[in-house]
Amino acid sequence: MNNKSYTIFISFVVALGGFLLGFDSAVISGAVGGISEYFSMTDWELGFSVGCVIFGAMAGNISAGPLSDRFGRKKILIVTAILFTVSALWSALATGYTEFIIARIIGGIGIGGAILIAPIYIAEVAPPKLRGGLVSLNQLNIVLGISVAYFSNYFLKDVEGESWRWMLGVEAIPAFIYFLALFSIPRSPRWLIQQLNLVEIAERILIKIGGKDYALTTIEEIQRGIAKKEKKGTIAELFSSRMHTIVIIAFGIAFFQQITGINAIFYYAPTIFEQAGGSTDSSFLQAIVVGLTNLVFTLVAIRLIDRLGRKPLLIIGTATMAIALSMATLAFNNATYDLNTNNIQKIENTEVRSNIERLDGMSFKSQTELFNKLSPLLSELQLNDFKRNEVKKFININATLVLIAILLYVAAFAISLGPVMWTLLSEIFPGSIKGIAISAVGFFNSLVSYTVTQFFPWELTNLGPTLTFAIYAGMAILSLLFVMKFVIETKGKTLEEVEELLIRG
Known part of the structure; x- marks a missing residue:
């Protein structure tokens, strides 16, 4: 195996964590109806059951960086594989709402660790x-998942x-494969030098990655970077004045990656297409097209980045x-929203x-107008059920335009905020605080x-899809303005050059 092939191999193995992350994120979209019915969930409970995984991700975000600095990137990735496996099996077998939430949160911890440590590991082993x-292989595996x-x-x-139990449980198979595959990769050479000063072991790994000259040059750069640092980085240093530019870029891009609504699309894709009047079968098929679009344009991003x-x-x-x-x-x-005999007969509740x-x-020209008309005719419980489950039966909409818009949005995200954010985060932070810094930014990203x-x-039910998508469109415009004003180019620069540029800047 030549140098390039070896580097690609170990990067691909590590990036399999991204596959599990993506699979775990999207598989819930198909289970939403089943879990909602089985656990008798309200809108708020449904939102929490889907979103609670992010609470786990926050815990993974905030702990994975420091733990990987102490114990190594490889060991933490192995732990994430175990967490993915346990979560998949437990959530599939859960019989109570609380039990289901705990199982989802455990998977979230795995997500939080994998999404942070995999890009760090790859950035530390890959030639500039x-x-x-x-x-971006990590992002590719996310969208493949x-x-x-x-x-x-x-x-x-x-x-x-x-x-829904089969949908959630099948994830245990790739999770266990990931666990076994991680034992075939080396420890991060940069971590070996920075944390343990094991230069000889790191040199052997770097030679396999890029050859003798590359190994010597990289070791020299790492040691020069270490010599510049008087102490190990802290949260206080992250928010010091010298890190001002880096913090703005990191937290800004982390905010806009999520606030533009990408996880709403991935987690609720079939629900969105049903809101546009699609049947259950067609909504699941359209979700597949969304996934394929995401995959194809992530490949485009990897080609262009x-x-x-x-x-x-x-x-x-x-x-x-x-x-x-x-x-x-x-x-x-x-x-x-047109009420006619055919549509009305589709309502299962005879009283409604x-x-x-x-x-x-x-x-009616809007959901609000329709709901206001229905309000005196139905009880509060009946009206809420209508908003959530029945209104889609009466919509008359250009469903093709909705599908095109969603696919275009996913394609645009896949070539930009999806892969580029994690690439930037792996590049812009100094090595001394990279673990703790990316943990802090990842925690914030997960919170958003x-x-x-x-x-x-809740937004779909109470604000309606028009205002919901308008809010996301406004955030996308703000993200464009932020990128144009604050983000710098890191293409072709070593990690040390990027650090010098941003700290000096």
């Missing part, structure tokens, strides 16, 4: 000319009995995201159906992600 593409989860959900949705650069991809992507989300907003804004029949033949995921079912 390959680093962007190899770090998302895509496979949508396929898995589609083929398991008709399993007799509680199909070390050629076109980080910042140009971010500008193109965020601008296109704003356009796509505006298209979705327009589609839902132009929708009408009887009360609504008096509105037969009426058409949880907020989006928790409130999305």
